Amino acid sequence: MLKIKLNQMQFHARIGVYDEERVVGxxxxxxxxxxxDQVDFNKLAEDKLENTINYGPIYQTVAKIVARDDIKLIETLATLIMQAIYEQNSQQLDNVIVSVKKQNLPINGILDSAEVEVSYK
Structure with a gap:
């Protein structure tokens, strides 16, 4: 099995249910x-980008989806990202797991963040 992780990508998004959230972001x-799941390690050992998943375009896909201003829920954001990545790489991928954490919540109380995770499996 091969697992590639893209960790802690940071964005400022116009996401939220409340008008104030969408204005401030x-x-x-x-x-x-x-x-x-099924990896040809001999191919990986050849040290060629075409033998693995290029995560540069994946980052660009995420950035493009996050930049949309019509998404309100982090559940929707995570799902759209997961679907786009899977569709673009369906020949290679067996699963995609996406987590989105939202900070600075408009809640009257002490709360660090809210986070959702979606996965095909």
């Missing part, structure tokens, strides 16, 4: 796990 942190 929210800081979100995104983690992604790309899982390939």
């Amino acid at each position: 929210q800081d979100v942190s995104i983690n992604i796990e790309l899982i390939v």
